[in-house]
Amino acid sequence: MKYDSGEPPQEPITRAFPLSLPGAATELPARAPTPGESRTTFLKYKQDLEAGVSLEDDPRKNWSRFLRRPRLAAVKGRETYVRELRKYVPVSVYGRCGWMGCPKTSRNRVCFAKVLAPNYSFYLSFENSICADYMTEKVWNAMKYGLVPVVYGGANYSALLPPNSYIDANNLKPEDLARLLKSIAASPREYGRYHLWRLYWKVIQAWPHCELCYKLHNDHSFTSYPEVKAWWNAVGNCRRPTMSYLPVSS
Numbered sequence: 001m002k003y004d005s006g007e008p009p010q011e012p013i014t015r016a017f018p019l020s021l022p023g024a025a026t027e028l029p030a031r032a033p034t035p036g037e038s039r040t041t042f043l044k045y046k047q048d049l050e051a052g053v054s055l056e057d058d059p060r061k062n063w064s065r066f067l068r069r070p071r072l073a074a075v076k077g078r079e080t081y082v083r084e085l086r087k088y089v090p091v092s093v094y095g096r097c098g099w100m101g102c103p104k105t106s107r108n109r110v111c112f113a114k115v116l117a118p119n120y121s122f123y124l125s126f127e128n129s130i131c132a133d134y135m136t137e138k139v140w141n142a143m144k145y146g147l148v149p150v151v152y153g154g155a156n157y158s159a160l161l162p163p164n165s166y167i168d169a170n171n172l173k174p175e176d177l178a179r180l181l182k183s184i185a186a187s188p189r190e191y192g193r194y195h196l197w198r199l200y201w202k203v204i205q206a207w208p209h210c211e212l213c214y215k216l217h218n219d220h221s222f223t224s225y226p227e228v229k230a231w232w233n234a235v236g237n238c239r240r241p242t243m244s245y246l247p248v249s250s
Contacts, residue, residue, distance in 0.1 A: 016143070016162060016201035035162045035201070042162075045200045049164055054192035058199060066146065067188040067195070072181060073122040073150070081126065081152070081174060088178030092120070108137075112145035120147060121185045122167070127153035131238040135160060144203040148184075148194045150177065154238070162197035 018041040035042050055063045074092045082091055094102055094111070102111030116123060125138035135155040142149035143165065151157055152169045167184075169177050184190050225231040 016165075016197070016203050018201055019199070035160075038201075041200050045162060045197060049193065049196060052193075053196060054189045055195040055198065056189050056192045063192065063195075064188070067192050069119060069121045069185075071120050072185055073124060074116050074120045074147075082124065085124075085174040085178055088175055089182060091124070108141060109145075112141050112147075117146040121191060122150050122181055123147040124169075125149040125151050125153075125166075126169075129238045130154040132156075134238070139166070140203055140205065144205075146195075148191070150181070162201055164194055165197040167194075 016035065018038040055067065071092060072089055074094060082093060085091055094116075102108060102115050123138075123142035125136075125142055127134060127136060127138065131154045133155060134153060135151075135157070139149045139151055139161070143161075148165070148167065150167045150169050157166060157168060167177075167180065172180070184194065
């Protein structure tokens, strides 16, 4: 899936919708605001985050079991980085590149809900290509089903996701990432701070017809592309993942 912030969406759009939106529990707005655009929600969340509030402090629900998982991390693919990471922490590898499997279901819902979320604290949401504005269901599924995503890609994650809802591995060596994950998982309270956003936003997936309609009615600019293939390949300024600090040998 490619999504260019300046172009109409081409796949189902998943966003974090503020729980404070009128009617958020029953209907979707035409366009999901980014965390920064939902100013009231964002400021209250930042205030609580800076005050050291954790999901543990939610008086409406006991999150104790949710914040304690038997295993640290799971991933699909990205074998080179994972092979190095596994020298320092246990990582369960699912899919064709690993030794563990999930039921073959639409968009891996059962895998995340029944296998990964109850057992793992983190999910390594590493993209296959590093592209601007490119963030796939690897991130959203982890957030939706209760894991903390560890992201590696070309998207501007700070503009798309609530602060402290993910871990950015783009500039972390595997050893440093392992140290960070173990430190967070060792403290349910600290781990709960990576889930505090759940009191302010809800991850919802929907087909992009409403957002397309919104753009048609509110954005009267237009662009044309004589070479669609060239535009498709260039719009994201894509490159393959490179991790120069890793061993070249397999």
